[in-house]
Amino acid sequence: MSAISPQTMAVLAGRMGEGVLRQRLAMESEQVSHHYRHVEDFLHPEHLPSAGRLIHRVLTAVGLRERGRSNARRIRVGRNPVRLGRLPPAFEGCTLLHLSDLHLDVGRHYVDALVATVRGLACDACVLTGDYRFGIQGSCAPAIAALARLVPVLPKPVFAVLGNHDGIALVEGLEDLGVRVLMNERTALERGSARLHIAGIDDAHYFRTHDIARARDGLAPDACAILLSHTPEPYRLAAAHGFDLMLSGHTHGGQICLPGGIPLLTDSRAPRRVARGPWHCDRMQGFTSVGCGCSIIDARFHCPPEVTVHVLHGA
Structure with missing residues (x-):
């Protein structure tokens, strides 16, 4: 568990809710000790150290280790047009660069590849949907x-949220770099008197x-709002x-897939139809990034890493 000062803890409790902060700290302790209260928590792939070693071997x-590592560094730039019925006219054509599942500390060569991919991409804002470290x-x-x-x-x-x-x-580390981390809270982009609300959940x-209720609280029913969530599970x-758009990641699109991009595992309780790419639920649009990094092992097959430029349009 990461040590935080009483002052920082008080600030975070006010932002995300005291109860959920204490729950998070307790579960971080479980990850360090590997003493999980629930079987389902123990069975997450990232909690099984032998999984990465087995896949590596x-x-x-079969002679595919270096190919998988090379695939993981070939990061694509995708483009996703989104139509939102309540988008203020001032935000027509607004672009959001979306990065998810960065897992940045896997190695210098991967960071070099990601920096080279995003350098010079001109967008109106950037959103990060969690998982910044490999372990x-x-x-x-x-x-x-x-x-x-x-x-x-x-x-x-x-703008950013944290992942699992x-x-x-x-x-604190992200906000010292100028990133606005949303912990069950929201902010807004402004153009004149028009606002595009961006909420984020832990x-x-x-x-x-x-x-989600805390992140949405106080927002007018007809306001256009985007939700950042690490995982699509609470879609x-x-x-x-009443969110208009949900942006998420976590699934890696499977990361190691069969030909045709068929995932072997998405490590998600959400249905596979929301596990990658664009989708919708009732009136809400959604997009689940396949991620730009890797988890468990730095390899990808039939599932190229990507960053995505979302282009917002009115209905």
């Missing part, structure tokens, strides 16, 4: 050092410290709360 044995325990310092290389080349402003790999100490996959709740 299999890929090495789930230990110091956040290597991930923050890699973020210090990446953040300066991202379009500004930058991220210790709470990353909030991780709903492992920590389960998301509070039905997000739609019920």
